[in-house]
Amino acid sequence: xxxxxxxxxxxxxxxxIVTALVMxxxxxxxxxxxxxxxxxxxxxxxxxxxxxxxxxxFNNAWNSEPFGRYFFNSIxxxxxxxxxxxITSILAAYAFARLTFKGKNLLFLTVLxxxxxxxxxxxxxxxxxxxxxxxxxxxxxxxxxxSTNAFGIFLIKQAFSQVPTELEEAAKLDxxxxxxxxxxxxxxLSTAAIVxxxxxxxxxxxxxxxxxxxxxxxxELRTLQVGISSMISSExxxxxxxxxxxxxxxxFVLLPLIILFIFMQKYIVKGxxxxxxx
Amino acid sequence: MENSQRIPKKKALVTxxxxxxxxxxxxxxxxxxxLPAxxxxxxFVLLPLLMSFFLSLTDWNLISSxxxxxxxxxxxxxxxxxxxxxxxxxxxxxxxxxxTITVILATLLATMLDKKIRGINFLKGLIFLPYITPMVAVxxxxxxxxxxxxxxxxxxxxxxxxDQVPWLTQSGWAMAAIIIMKIWKVVGYYTIILIAxxxxxxxxxxxxARTDGANERQIFFKITLPLLSPSLLFVMIVAIxxxxxxxxxxxxxxxxxxADSTNMxxxxxxxxxxxxxxxxxxxxxxxxxxITLFFITWLQTHFSKKWVHY
Numbered sequence: 198x199x200x201x202x203x204x205x206x207x208x209x210x211x212x213x214i215v216t217a218l219v220m221x222x223x224x225x226x227x228x229x230x231x232x233x234x235x236x237x238x239x240x241x242x243x244x245x246x247x248x249x250x251x252x253x254x255f256n257n258a259w260n261s262e263p264f265g266r267y268f269f270n271s272i273x274x275x276x277x278x279x280x281x282x283x284i285t286s287i288l289a290a291y292a293f294a295r296l297t298f299k300g301k302n303l304l305f306l307t308v309l310x311x312x313x314x315x316x317x318x319x320x321x322x323x324x325x326x327x328x329x330x331x332x333x334x335x336x337x338x339x340x341x342x343x344s345t346n347a348f349g350i351f352l353i354k355q356a357f358s359q360v361p362t363e364l365e366e367a368a369k370l371d372x373x374x375x376x377x378x379x380x381x382x383x384x385x386l387s388t389a390a391i392v393x394x395x396x397x398x399x400x401x402x403x404x405x406x407x408x409x410x411x412x413x414x415x416x417e418l419r420t421l422q423v424g425i426s427s428m429i430s431s432e433x434x435x436x437x438x439x440x441x442x443x444x445x446x447x448x449f450v451l452l453p454l455i456i457l458f459i460f461m462q463k464y465i466v467k468g469x470x471x472x473x474x475x
Numbered sequence: 476m477e478n479s480q481r482i483p484k485k486k487a488l489v490t491x492x493x494x495x496x497x498x499x500x501x502x503x504x505x506x507x508x509x510l511p512a513x514x515x516x517x518x519f520v521l522l523p524l525l526m527s528f529f530l531s532l533t534d535w536n537l538i539s540s541x542x543x544x545x546x547x548x549x550x551x552x553x554x555x556x557x558x559x560x561x562x563x564x565x566x567x568x569x570x571x572x573x574x575t576i577t578v579i580l581a582t583l584l585a586t587m588l589d590k591k592i593r594g595i596n597f598l599k600g601l602i603f604l605p606y607i608t609p610m611v612a613v614x615x616x617x618x619x620x621x622x623x624x625x626x627x628x629x630x631x632x633x634x635x636x637x638d639q640v641p642w643l644t645q646s647g648w649a650m651a652a653i654i655i656m657k658i659w660k661v662v663g664y665y666t667i668i669l670i671a672x673x674x675x676x677x678x679x680x681x682x683x684a685r686t687d688g689a690n691e692r693q694i695f696f697k698i699t700l701p702l703l704s705p706s707l708l709f710v711m712i713v714a715i716x717x718x719x720x721x722x723x724x725x726x727x728x729x730x731x732x733x734a735d736s737t738n739m740x741x742x743x744x745x746x747x748x749x750x751x752x753x754x755x756x757x758x759x760x761x762x763x764x765x766i767t768l769f770f771i772t773w774l775q776t777h778f779s780k781k782w783v784h785y
Contacts (some may be wrong), residue, residue, distance in 0.1 A: 209587045216584065217601040220663065224604075226627055227616045239625045285512040292508035304509065311520045315720050315768055317741050318761040321530060321748050322523035324537065345515040375504065404609035406723045407741075411749050422611040426727060429615055440619050450612040458607055462600050465607065469664060470671035 224451070231255070231444035238440045251441070258445035266417065267424035272453075274339045274409075274420065275402045281340070282398055283391065286349035291379050293350070294357035295365065305354075312347045320408060327412065338412040339420070343402065349394045352472060356390035357383050393468035396461055403454065421450050524765065531758035537748060542755065549759035558735055559743070559760075565650070566739040570718040573654045578711055580662050585669035586699065599670075603663035610660065614727035617656045618643065621728075646736035649729050653737055656724060661717075665710050672706025673699070712775045716768055740764050 225245075230238060231254055233247040259265070292298070293305050323342055324333070332338045364382050373381070384391065406422040413419065419427065425446055458465065531549055535542035553559050588599050605613065620627045621642035629639045642652040680702065684694050700707075722741040725731060731738030731746070738746075740760060748757030 206590075206592060209590070210592060213584075213587055213595075213598045213602075217598045220602050220605055220659065223613065223616045223620060223659070226620060230619065241625065241630070243625075243627060243630055285515065289509045289512035292505045296505040296508065298502070298505035301505070304513065307521075308512070308516065311516050313769065313772055314520055314524055315716075315764055317720060317722065317744060318527055318765045319520055319523035321537070321744075321754050321758055321761060322526035323519060324748075324754075325526065325530075325535075326518070326523065341515075342519040344519075345512040347516065347520075350512055375508070400607050404607075404611070406609070406611045406726075407745070410726075411745075422609055422723075425615060426611055429618070429727070440625075443615055444619065447612045447615045451608055454608055455604070458600070458604060466599065466603060466667055469603075469667045 224455075227444045227447055227451075230440055231258075231442075231448050233441050235439060235441055254441050254445045255449065258442040259449070261442060261446070262424055262428050263416070264421075264424060264446065264449070267419050267421045270336075270339075270418060271403055271421040274336060275399055277336075277340050278343045278402050279395055279398045281344040282346045282349050283395060285345040286353050286394070287379065287384065287391070289345070289350045290353035290357050291375070291383060294354045295378075295383075308347050308350050312351070317407065320411060324411065334413050334415045334418060336418070339409055339418065342408070346394075346398060349398065352390050352394050353387060356387035360386045389464075392464055393472065396457070396465050396468065399457065400454065400465075425450055527758050527761045527765070530755055531762045533755045533758075535754045535758075536752045537754040538752065545755065549756045552756065553759050553763065558738070561735055562738050562740060562743045565735075565737060566719055569650065569654060569657075569721075569737075569739060570715050573657045573718055574711055574714040576654070577658050577662050577665055577714060578707060580658065581665035581669050581710070582700075582703070582707065584662065584666040585673055586695065588666065589670050589673045599663075599667070603667055605660050606664040608660075610723035611727055613660065614656070614724045617652075617724075618728055621652050643729055644733060646733055649733060649737045653724060653728060656728070657718070657721070660724075661714070665714060668710055669703065669706055672703050672710075675706075676702045708775070712771060716771060719764065719768060 229245055229247060232250045232252070233244070233254075234249060234251050237244060237248055289308070293301065293308075319342075327333050327338050327342070330337075332341065360383055364386075365378055368378050368382055404422065405420070406426070409418075409420045409423050410426070413423075416427075425443075428446055429443055530542075532545060532547070533542040534545050534548075584602065588595060588602075621629075623629060623639050623641050623644065626642070628642065629637075632640060640648055642648050676699070680698050681694060684698055689697065719739075720741055721739065722745065725737055725739060725742045726745070729737040731742045741764070744757050744760045744764070746757075747753045747760065
């Protein structure tokens with residue numbers, strides 16, 4: 198009986214390990230290719246471990262397009278968007294969770310309803326709106342439309358609603374104002390929800406492609422994702438595509454997220470498990 | 476009883492207090508808190524939705540400041556356009572095949588991962604990892620892997636005597652390639668959600684079944700699956716809605732080709748809106764997408780109780 202169980206458990210473990218290898222296979226192959234010399238890229242059968250490790254590929258890839266600029270654009274827009282989203286979401290979540298006002302339920306339902314609107318449906322009209330503002334081809338176009346997030350409002354509101362009222366009332370008796378209550382009671386007791394939201398938001402906006410692709414046509418404003426797509430479309434000379442350089446570029450575009458994941462895996466996975474089923 | 480009496484008293488105290496010093500500002504404060512969020516949602520989400528309906532009745536070309544009223548011309552054109560129906564068909568095929576396989580795999584993975592074995596969290600992390608990576612950058616990696624002559628995948632298939640598959644360059648294969656890549660990208664996400672679903676099933680059910688002598692297969696089909704069905708339905712709806720909105724990997728890997736065989740709703744919208752500058756026509760695509768997804772969500776909320784065991 199016990200050996201049977203052990204065999205079963207080991208079979209499962211082997212299946213899972215193989216699956217995990219398949220899942221990270223593309224990343225391993227990416228890194229392997231990124232280190233190869235141009236000739237070795239097309240070796241057949243393929244070499245998994247490069248004959249020589251050509252670290253200069255990373256340097257060449259970095260210089261093939263203004264990747265420094267792209268990195269700055271991606272990180273700058275992501276950080277500003279996330280900060281704006283967190284601030285606007287916390288303020289709205291506080292009102293929806295803790296204050297009473299006319300039309301509260303209807304307004305909150307409106308917030309939830311916006312989550313059901315596919316974002317791409319808004320792109321053509323937003324293009325019109327931003328061109329009327331004269332914001333196309335500027336950081337404003339990349340940032341402002343994403344200044345708040347209905348999911349964030351929802352998530353943080355849920356957390357704020359669970360903060361015991363006694364704490365708030367005690368603070369009120371001490372004469373604490375709303376901002377005090379948010380700063381010293383609500384936010385410290387809702388860090389899990391806020392951190393989850395921040396991580397999701399960072400991932401969404403660092404990875405975002407469609408809107409940055411259409412909202413700007415100035416190469417100076419390209420984000421990393423738009424940058425790498427322009428790199429692959431300009432690649433492919435007579436002697437063949439330089440896959441080693443492209444894979445090197447893909448590696449450094451992926452790297453920030455992989456580092457984020459290594460450090461924040463628990464939060465991200467828990468966040469998905471918690472918010473996924475609602 | 477004591478409690479229920481106490482609460483109204485407290486409320487009365489608060490209202491009488493606020494009556495004592497009638498402060499108009501106090502009433503407006505909540506609105507100030509929601510003002511930033513609400514105004515952004517109105518300007519950049521709700522207003523654009525209404526504008527989509529409006530623009531779909533015009534011939535706006537995305538750039539000029541004038542347009543003329545076209546009534547339902549765009550919709551008539553849409554419904555009589557063969558390519559549009561092909562695009563709808565592609566979106567449905569892509570959605571249903573990728574979601575079905577993803578959900579089956581995710582269910583199997585979730586049941587295997589919902590165990591207390593050493594190192595299982597590490598494996599969970601690796602399986603989940605592709606989900607958070609940027610679709611554009613990983614598309615680049617998959618284009619390279621799908622390369623007909625030097626790609627890793629065809630080399631692997633070659634080991635089993637399979638000829639070089641023209642992934643990405645032949646109609647049926649291009650769709651298959653996009654589906655395979657999509658499954659790889661999202662299966663970990665749905666696995667994590669389904670693990671949470673599994674953990675919601677009370678252990679008593681399993682114990683009762685085991686004492687009654689049920690085997691693993693019976694337990695899976697008679698207990699796990701029925702009790703997981705609410706989560707499964709939820710996951711399928713979410714996955715279908717998400718798949719209808721896919722754009723990045725189509726733009727990167729096939730540009731909707733060859734011969735529109737991987738062209739899907741959002742890519743079609745992109746083509747007409749931002750490549751052919753027919754924003755009015757593209758808006759009618761947007762409106763149809765919105766209505767479809769709205770309908771699916773409505774179906775889910777209204778009928779989910781009938782479809783699933785609980």
